[in-house]
Amino acid sequence: MPRRQPDPLATTATPTATARPEGPMGPTYRLVTIVLLAEVTMIAFETMAVSTAMPAVAQDLDAVRNYGLVFAFMLSAQLFASVVAGAWCEARGPLAPMSTGLALFGLGSVLAGAATTFPLLLAARVVAGLGGGLMVVSLYVAIGRAYPEVLRAKVFGWISTAWVLPSVVGPVIAAWLTETLSWRWVFWCVVPGALVCLALVLQRRAQFTTPRTVDRSADSVRRGRVAARKPVLLGLGVALGAGIFQWASQELWPFAWLTWVATVLGLGVALACARNLLPPGTFRMRRGLPSVMVSRFLFPGAWNGALAFVPLMVVQERGASATVAGLMLCVGSIGWSVGAVLQGHESFAPHRDRLLSTGAATLAAGLLLLAAVPLWDLPELVIPVAVAVMGLGIGLAMSVMSVLSLDLSPAKEHGRVSAALQLSDAFGAAVGIAITGALFAALHRGAGQDGAVYAGIWAGCALLAALAVVSGRRVRV
Template sequence: MARPAGRGGAAPGAPAGPLSREHRATTLPVLALICLVAFESIAVATAMPVAAADLGAVRSYGLAFSSFLTASLLGTVLAGGWADSRGPRAPMAAGAALFVVGQSVCALAPSFGVLLAGRVLAGLGGGLLVVSIYVVVGSAYPDEVRPRVFGWMSACWVLPGVAGPALAGWMAGAVGWRLVFGVVVPLAVLVAAVILPRVAAAAVAHAPAAGREPAGAGPSARGRAVRGLVVAVGAGALQAGAEGLGDGGVLPLVLTAAGAVAVLVALPALLPAGSLRLVRGLPSVVVVRGLFTAAFFGTETFVPLMLQSERGFSPAQAGLALTGGTIGWFSGTTAQARALDRVPRPLLLAAGGAVLAAAGALLAAVTLTGASGWWVLVAWLLAGCGMGLGMATTSVLTLRLAAPAERGLASSALQLSDNLGCVLGIAAAGGVFAALHTGAGRDQAVFGGLYAGLALVALAAGLVGTRARPPRPAVSCPEPVAGSSTVGGP
């Protein structure tokens, strides 16, 4: 005989759901904040060409995105130790303030240089916000509920992903590109005013001791900040150098090499110990996250360009592929949430990597064979499914494998890997494209090779995902019997 359902349809003793009376005051503002971040990301990508043209800086168009990403790298590093030592409320408040100020500066920018300064502020705030949200989720919800929360957070990208490009395009054309930046400012202020009081209790419960970093936190907060700055500057230099490799000269090579060295030197101390050696457990989870974003976003950057230059698609038609990726991402996230613990999480990571690799291979085949460009929509829908499986799973595993007092550092490392993977994937693809670009309508082989290479990165993500299992427990030696000696024993 089935048990009667409790209040809200939950069985007695089952954990309260995200929208239960216990959690809805936290869930709704968190989802609203994610919706704002999603709309800002998608809308800015749509409106930035208009802004760059209006400010006379089309040649420097890429800096508007790299400046945001490199600043967000620094924000994620700063937020980790800050959230662990003081709780998530303070970095969340600082992140919201920087995001609002940055968006306002962009909306009022009289020149492209000022707009770049606004993007840096907004990126720094975005990095602080994302890590703080992860810590709130880790503090406010039990382990069984977190997959659903992450699933809903991914769902918050669906409506902005479908409606955002059209709405932003209308605003930029009918009213002006400045509205695209400014419209989120009052909404962000409102959401922050609602959510910050709700995380106050979680902040007190989460912090191990005021003014003290948790045990095993690794480098000091100041040391993390310095290393984070080195990684951010190095990633920016690497991306700038890679984009200029096609122009020849020594400077792009120097920038690329110096940036790569800076990242490799400063990064290990900001990740869980053993990450670069792919140690089982949390270190491998963090590395997998970066491989996923490198493969997906490195490919996605060149999907609209290929469709427009090689297949004659209009910008609106090419944008449909990205919308398909958003829908596929939501589908994959929903699937992992429903799987819960019925399917081992490492298996979900392996499946996500395999699906993403298959999508990249299909995309390469479509490009190289000259098949209809509409097959790209199928490929990118499949790619989104793989990302939904993999990204949400890494989020769940990070909070599950990290000690409660170190979830801020773990979330910071995860987001650092996320952002860095995105930057490096785009930089590598951009460098190859810049070096081999021959002209519109003649880059079919270049695009196909890029997609195939990034599919191998996705395949590597799936393979490393099999190491996301908890580390084997240490074998403890029996206590020696009093009066005996273990020297020379078996």
């Protein structure tokens, strides 16, 4: 009788010093690794493809001024879903939230492609955002359970590297679909990928199910539901507050004071609720895990707030095609992947805090170079160079933060910590896009007249990256 392979999600034991563990594609981990890489590939393709198509979407639905809301509303939904996924994963393991997330992600893509008005598109992106939040947190929990500590940096490096191919072909395919058929097919073409990933997860459901050693008695389940209720409500508060902040900051209401009241109220509610979901000391940038969370807020804020406007600037200010705009995004993903591979090398393991600071400084340098393009009317070829430098910086840092969040927390809290990490990630991206979107909505004058606006947006994002240099120096306990 063949020997039964151990369930990779039932153990997190660290191998002994004398037994070198098998790699992520070894017999014990191969199936889980393939499923996780397939999910990331699908998410990466959707992200890059939609970003490439968004200038055409905004023009077709008459929503150029509110361009940033498409990204911001999806991120608000991810905020809420991330909190729900953390409690769900701790109670039942990653199978249910992962499969539900894939289904919602596919449904949101179908609805987005069918949207005939801008509000309908926003609603569809909320559905897709809920799915994305469930997927990402359950993916992190699966990594924490499936792999020993010595393999996690390599796995996270592979996860980041899985963005390369879809990031290269995604913008090209999206540009071709947009220019030859319709931007709607950009959303629809990711649906088969979601269905394939869902089938793979369900086919291997045993490897994504909570181990039998977990107490599943009726009393335990009841206590788990009660304990999960508070964070879910707080997560809803963060999402609603962030949504109000994003909407109000980009709407020019008849009375200006209403805009300011709603903006401040929304941000205040989001921060108050988020404070109770993040590790104690996060808002004070306490050393260790709290500083990891602060860094995870600042990096996506700078990256997403800046990158969302690169295709729009290239198309409207320089008159480039959607294909050229998409290629500008490709080089950023390649730089990200190079950084992710570098951080996964064993020689960097004792210096992960330095990688965070180095990555933040590199990201800031790329953003300043990007801001110089419209400010000083530099050639278009400078844009991909700047975006590649930005990608290298964030690639060095993002996987490091993922590894540190698991290393600095016990295995039983990986669900909660992964949810907090994704909460910081999505909240940072939402705030970054909301601020840059508000600046664009307030200062937008028309195609070919917004060079100074883009320069100001990217310089502000560079300031966020500079703050991440400080938080990166405080992750070492």
